[in-house]
Structures are given as structure tokens and as C-alpha cells.
Amino acid sequence: MNEQADGVIHILKEKGLRVTPQRFAVYAYLRSRSDHPTAEQIQSALNQNAPTSSQATIYSALQALRKVGLVREVLLEEGVCRYDANVEPHHHFRCQSCGAITDLPWQFFQQVDLSQLPPGLRGEAYEVTVRGWCDRCQPTHSQAK
Amino acid sequence: MNEQADGVIHILKEKGLRVTPQRFAVYAYLRSRSDHPTAEQIQSALNQNAPTSSQATIYSALQALRKVGLVREVLLEEGVCRYDANVEPHHHFRCQSCGAITDLPWQFFQQVDLSQLPPGLRGEAYEVTVRGWCDRCQPTHSQAK
DNA sequence: CTTTGTGCAAACGATTTGCAGGATG
DNA sequence: CATCCTGCAAATCGTTTGCACAAAG
Numbered sequence: 001m002n003e004q005a006d007g008v009i010h011i012l013k014e015k016g017l018r019v020t021p022q023r024f025a026v027y028a029y030l031r032s033r034s035d036h037p038t039a040e041q042i043q044s045a046l047n048q049n050a051p052t053s054s055q056a057t058i059y060s061a062l063q064a065l066r067k068v069g070l071v072r073e074v075l076l077e078e079g080v081c082r083y084d085a086n087v088e089p090h091h092h093f094r095c096q097s098c099g100a101i102t103d104l105p106w107q108f109f110q111q112v113d114l115s116q117l118p119p120g121l122r123g124e125a126y127e128v129t130v131r132g133w134c135d136r137c138q139p140t141h142s143q144a145k
Numbered sequence: 146m147n148e149q150a151d152g153v154i155h156i157l158k159e160k161g162l163r164v165t166p167q168r169f170a171v172y173a174y175l176r177s178r179s180d181h182p183t184a185e186q187i188q189s190a191l192n193q194n195a196p197t198s199s200q201a202t203i204y205s206a207l208q209a210l211r212k213v214g215l216v217r218e219v220l221l222e223e224g225v226c227r228y229d230a231n232v233e234p235h236h237h238f239r240c241q242s243c244g245a246i247t248d249l250p251w252q253f254f255q256q257v258d259l260s261q262l263p264p265g266l267r268g269e270a271y272e273v274t275v276r277g278w279c280d281r282c283q284p285t286h287s288q289a290k
Numbered sequence: 291c292t293t294t295g296t297g298c299a300a301a302c303g304a305t306t307t308g309c310a311g312g313a314t315g
Numbered sequence: 316c317a318t319c320c321t322g323c324a325a326a327t328c329g330t331t332t333g334c335a336c337a338a339a340g
Contacts, residue, residue: 018339020295039329054297059330064295075220079305079329093266102266109257112273116253120280121238127274128257135265163314165320184304199322204305206320224304224330 004028015068022053026061027070030085036074036101038082076101076129091128097137104130149173160213167191167198171206172215172230181219181227181246221246221274236273242282249275 008028012019025046030037037045043058053061062083065071074082076094082101091104114123133139153173157164170191175182182190188203198206207228210216219227221239227246236249259268278284 018294020339022296055329056298056331057296060295063331073223075223078218078220078226081223081329093262093268096269102263104262108261111256112254114275114277117238117249117275117277118247121247121275121277122283123238123275123277124241125276128271129274130259130262130266130268130271132259132262132266132268132270138267163319165314167321200304201306201323202321208306209320226304 011070015070017064017068020061022057023061023064025052026058027065027085030065030071030083034086034103036076036082036084038080042083074101089125089127091130093130093132093134095134095137096131097133097139100134100136102134104128156215160215162209162213165206167202168206168209170197171203172210175210175216175228175230179231179248181229183225183227187228219246234270234272236275238275238277238279240279240282241276242278242284245279245281247279249273 005024005028008024008031009019012023012027017023026042029042029045039055039058039062042062043053043055046052046058062071065085066073069087071083071085072087074084074092076082076092077099086103089106091106091109093102093104094100095102109128112126112128114126117123150169150173153169153176154164157168157172162168171187174187174190184200184203184207187207188198188200191197191203207216210230211218214232216228216230217232219229219237221227221237222244231248234251236251236254238247238249239245240247254273257271257273259271262268
């Protein structure tokens with residue numbers, strides 16, 4: 001766990017970011033999760049035991065991390081911006097019952113061919129978003145919304 | 146144009162929606178466009194000549210249309226919710242320079258196989274989002290953000 | 291010590307809500 | 316005519332900003 005912490009510190013420095021406790025906490029937390037928490041979720045997670053970061057700080061830390069490419073935002077539902085420390089290309093699965101989000105490895109859908117785009121469009125990257133039901137929300141008998 | 150109007154009225158009625166001038170205008174406008182306007186863009190377009198709809202009405206019309214499946218929302222950038230009267234499955238292209246959004250026909254990427262999902266996940270639908278440059282923003286020499 | 295980040299509270303923009311009057315079926 | 320919709324303004328929610336103080340390099 002300490003090695004991991006050192007790693008995070010090193011990464012932040014490498015990107016030219018000052019290492020503050022708040023930034024460290026936000027980034028370490030994001031790296032520890034794969035469910036793309038919202039800003040609010042990050043804040044309440046970090047402040048669970050003791051108040052460590054104000055909400056303005058969370059947002060500014062997220063922006064700083066985004067600016068250097070350590071974090072990206074994920075938009076899958078209205079009105080909520082989620083954050084993801086996994087900046088490698090990957091796809092998303094969203095359970096339409098409980099809203100849970102699962103990362104899908106890149107190789108699941110890597111067969112998309114960007115050279116087939118309509119004339120004039122040059123594609124650089126793509127991402128697949130799948131809607132469905134997660135393991136806990138199987139619509140076996142009772143259909144979920 | 147009048148036949149189209151009749152068609153729109155008929156569709157609204159069929160879905161059990163009262164046909165009001167505002168609802169008609171919102172839906173007809175959305176059907177006339179393929180660039181997924183925001184609520185604000187819809188409002189200013191409709192009020193271009195004469196004030197016809199308040200912003201609360203636009204939102205409630207959009208919700209009513211969404212509820213009956215005539216309109217869906219499209220989330221491709223932060224903080225903006227776009228609306229789309231094309232509820233047939235299709236993909237999206239977003240120019241990362243000017244932000245323009247283009248629909249991509251379904252058949253461009255229909256080769257995705259949802260049976261390959263990780264165990265426990267049951268996929269129902271998917272959508273591909275492509276980032277790149279549109280015809281007016283080709284990064285020939287000067288790179289865009 | 292200089293630069294950059296933090297915390298607070300107020301500002302902001304998009305969306306929602308409550309309620310009285312008005313239009314639809 | 317009963318029901319549902321509109322318009323207005325106020326409320327709400329997530330995010331951003333301004334500024335004084337504090338911490339990082």
C-alpha cells in the first residue's frame with residue numbers, strides 16, 4: 001500500500017502537479033475504484049472519517065488531474081459527471097436497472113473499423129457503450145425499468 | 146409540409162399526448178434537425194419570430210416526448226443535454242474541434258457481438274461514439290485542441 | 291520566498307417545481 | 316367540463332469562481 005502511495009506521488013510529480021494531500025487522496029481514490037464515482041461520491045468517501053477536502057477542492061483537483069491526462073470524465077447519464085482514473089481505451093456497460101457501471105476491456109469490441117466513416121469525417125477514437133442488466137439485476141421474471 | 150404536420154399531430158395523438166402548439170413545435174423542430182439541439186437551442190429557434198414557448202414548457206414537452214419514446218437524450222459533452230427525435234438505433238460522431246455532432250448509420254458498426262460480455266452481464270443494446278474531425282475541421286496542418 | 295493550491299461562500303447555468311389561469315379532448 | 320398543459324418565478328442541483336490564507340518546491 002505504501003509502494004502504491006509512492007507510485008501515485010511519483011506520477012503526480014512527473015506530470016508537474018504539486019503533490020497535496022487532497023490531490024493525492026482524490027487520485028488514489030479514483031485509482032482504487034472502477035465504478036467511476038461522481039465528484040460528490042469522491043468527496044463523501046474522502047471525508048468519511050475526517051473532513052479532508054472541500055468540494056471546491058475536489059473539483060479543482062479533478063480538473064488538474066484531467067488537464068494532465070490522469071483522469072477523464074465519463075458521461076453516461078444525465079446531469080452527472082463521473083470520473084475515471086483508467087485513461088486507457090475501454091468500453092462501458094451500464095445497468096439500466098441499478099445504474100451500475102462496469103468497464104469492458106478494450107478487446108471486447110476492437111473490431112470497429114474507423115475507415116468506414118462517411119466521407120469528410122476522420123475518426124480518431126471510439127468507444128462502445130452497452131446498456132443492459134448487471135448480474136444483480138437480471139430481469140428474470142420481474143422486469144426492471 | 147402540411148402532410149408532415151398532420152403526421153406529427155397523428156403521432157402525438159397516437160402516443161396519448163395532448164396536441165398543444167408548443168409540443169407540436171418542439172417535436173416538429175426536433176424531427177427537422179439531425180444535430181441534436183439542446184433545450185436552449187430549441188427554445189430560441191422556436192421563439193425566433195414570436196415568443197411561443199417558455200423554457201419550462203420546452204422542458205416539460207421534452208419530458209413528455211421522452212416518456213412516450215418519441216425523443217431521446219444524447220450525452221456527448223459535459224453539462225449539456227441534447228435531444229434527438231431519431232429514436233432508431235444509430236451511432237454518433239463528434240468533432241473534437243467544433244463539437245459538431247453527426248449521426249452515423251447503424252450499419253456502420255453493427256458487427257458488435259453482445260454475447261461476448263463478461264459473465265453476469267446481459268447486454269441489450271449498444272452504441273458507438275466516435276471522436277474525430279469533421280470535414281470543416283480537418284487537422285491538415287494546424288492541430289485543433 | 292515565490293508559486294500554486296485550499297477553503298469558504300457566493301455566483302452560475304441548466305433543469306425542475308408550485309401554483310394559478312387557460313386550452314384540449 | 317374535467318383534465319392536463321402553459322407560463323411565470325422561485326427553488327434546486329451540480330459545478331465554478333473570487334479572494335484571503337496556507338502549503339509545496
